[in-house]
Amino acid sequence: MTAQDARTPAAVARGALERIGAGDPFTSDGELVCRSPIDGSELGRLPAHRPVDVHDAVATAGAAFEQWRTTPAPVRGQLVRELGNLLREHKEDLGALVTVEAGKIRSEGLGEVQEMIDICDFAVGLSRQLHGLTIASERPGHRMMEQWHPLGVVGVITAFNFPVAVWSWNTAVALACGDPVVWKPSEKSLLTALACQALLEEAARRVDAPAGLSQVLLGGADVGEALVDHRDVALLSATGSTRMGRQVAPRVAGRLGRYLLELGGNNAAIVTPSADLDLTVRGIVFSAVGTAGQRCTSLRRLIVHHSIRDEVVQRLRAAYETLPIGSPLEEGTLVGPLIDEASATAFGAALEAARADGGKVVTGGGAHDGVAGDGHYVQPAVVDMPEQTEIVRAETFAPILYVMGYDDLDEAIALHNGVEQGLSASIFTRDVREAERFLSAAGSDCGISNVNIGPSGAEIGGAFGGEKATGGGRESGSDAWKAYMRRATNTVNYSDELPLAQGVEFG
Ligand code: UN1
Numbered sequence: 001m002t003a004q005d006a007r008t009p010a011a012v013a014r015g016a017l018e019r020i021g022a023g024d025p026f027t028s029d030g031e032l033v034c035r036s037p038i039d040g041s042e043l044g045r046l047p048a049h050r051p052v053d054v055h056d057a058v059a060t061a062g063a064a065f066e067q068w069r070t071t072p073a074p075v076r077g078q079l080v081r082e083l084g085n086l087l088r089e090h091k092e093d094l095g096a097l098v099t100v101e102a103g104k105i106r107s108e109g110l111g112e113v114q115e116m117i118d119i120c121d122f123a124v125g126l127s128r129q130l131h132g133l134t135i136a137s138e139r140p141g142h143r144m145m146e147q148w149h150p151l152g153v154v155g156v157i158t159a160f161n162f163p164v165a166v167w168s169w170n171t172a173v174a175l176a177c178g179d180p181v182v183w184k185p186s187e188k189s190l191l192t193a194l195a196c197q198a199l200l201e202e203a204a205r206r207v208d209a210p211a212g213l214s215q216v217l218l219g220g221a222d223v224g225e226a227l228v229d230h231r232d233v234a235l236l237s238a239t240g241s242t243r244m245g246r247q248v249a250p251r252v253a254g255r256l257g258r259y260l261l262e263l264g265g266n267n268a269a270i271v272t273p274s275a276d277l278d279l280t281v282r283g284i285v286f287s288a289v290g291t292a293g294q295r296c297t298s299l300r301r302l303i304v305h306h307s308i309r310d311e312v313v314q315r316l317r318a319a320y321e322t323l324p325i326g327s328p329l330e331e332g333t334l335v336g337p338l339i340d341e342a343s344a345t346a347f348g349a350a351l352e353a354a355r356a357d358g359g360k361v362v363t364g365g366g367a368h369d370g371v372a373g374d375g376h377y378v379q380p381a382v383v384d385m386p387e388q389t390e391i392v393r394a395e396t397f398a399p400i401l402y403v404m405g406y407d408d409l410d411e412a413i414a415l416h417n418g419v420e421q422g423l424s425a426s427i428f429t430r431d432v433r434e435a436e437r438f439l440s441a442a443g444s445d446c447g448i449s450n451v452n453i454g455p456s457g458a459e460i461g462g463a464f465g466g467e468k469a470t471g472g473g474r475e476s477g478s479d480a481w482k483a484y485m486r487r488a489t490n491t492v493n494y495s496d497e498l499p500l501a502q503g504v505e506f507g
Pocket residue numbers: 115161162166239294295296297455456457458459
């Protein structure tokens with residue numbers, strides 16, 4: 001960062017918000033207190049929306065939909081392009097806000113904004129590629145085809161750990177598809193949400209798009225629930241814990257709405273005897289320790305062939321012991337804070353449970369108290385486990401890497417798939433047969449499976465999401481856009497006859 005590095009998180013946030021054009025949104029007596037996990041300091045206070053505001057926001061979005069759904073898709077794409085331009089312009093400031101509010105190191109804060117820019121590029125292209133099939137009709141003089149139409153209001157609920165990228169995955173694609181968005185961000189990342197909203201409003205002004213295409217609702221669970229239950233929210237896209245997904249899914253299904261869930265991960269990597277260990281260790285450390293283990297894609301389980309287990313553990317120990325832990329505002333830091341005290345408590349409790357199961361903490365596991373203020377910093381831990389016990393099968397949103405051994409690949413794959421979550425996966429190997437087995441139908445059961453890359457850090461372009469308790473949703477890339485549109489099958493008779501399908505005769 002520049003000279004502002006030396007300033008407090010609050011000063012960094014205020015400067016960034018001002019330059020982005022979100023002004024000074026704070027009131028002194030708002031119920032929502034924004035804090036930085038860097039030092040626990042207060043950034044400001046904002047008034048909360050109430051469940052009744054959800055109704056107004058959805059109604060306003062519904063009015064915008066009337067106009068937006070008939071705006072040609074490539075014209076809709078111009079709004080997304082303008083948003084991408086503004087994000088390029090404000091990358092530094094928005095990245096700094098992510099650092100201040102989510103505690104990500106500078107490079108990861110900027111990377112998150114880059115991910116937004118990338119999805120905007122993707123969605124602009126998509127706005128000229130929305131397409132349906134033409135299907136051969138069995139009836140002479142008939143044409144059968146599919147059209148994809150805008151769906152309606154999309155409700156988006158996001159988590160603290162990717163406070164802006166996940167909103168943009170949904171919003172860039174939804175807008176290109178013709179849908180307005182009503183967003184309920186995490187209560188821990190309200191400032192980044194206000195900044196995104198300001199940028200989108202500016203983009204809309206520049207291209208003369210209807211007002212109300214994007215709205216933000218700041219508040220707690222009651223606001224989220226009102227959005228989930230609203231009958232005019234056609235698609236509810238929610239990112240968060242599996243526990244949250246288990247509440248959201250039946251409520252949306254109960255009103256026969258659509259949902260798209262991106263829930264917990266408990267991602268593993270298999271390391272085979274042929275792996276390039278230099279590359280493997282680098283890949284493991286980034287995925288296990290990056291974002292202080294607070295990505296849904298973070299690496300949490302390592303399944304290593306017995307013949308190289310000791311060597312891999314020793315190399316990891318050496319790498320972990322030199323990790324710079326500290327304030328993410330400082331240059332060179334690789335491990336920032338956990339989001340709050342509850343996360344630090346969960347980190348400690350998981351390690352205790354692992355020890356009770358016979359686990360041996362090889363490195364880390366303690367608190368790191370080198371940062372002034374009230375942040376929650378921990379030393380990332382590697383834990384050698386005798387087997388995959390209950391605590392290993394649970395997702396603890398903190399930097400703990402459990403190591404287990406295996407003898408043959410089938411056993412490794414069984415261990416790999418032996419958890420309820422199914423988000424992302426990787427294998428480190430130079431053996432093409434092992435790699436292909438891992439990617440085959442009898443291999444990894446995850447939505448994302450990689451070879452010689454850790455499970456985190458997916459790029460835009462591929463569909464993002466996972467199976468089983470991860471919720472089954474797919475976002476951002478590939479044909480994930482189909483979730484944001486409705487499919488109409490059309491049959492056109494251009495003959496003078498009325499032949500019926502299936503050879504039915506009727507009078
Ligand atoms: C998340 O943690 O919710 O693949 C999203 C990654 C990022 C996105 C993570 N591109 O790690």
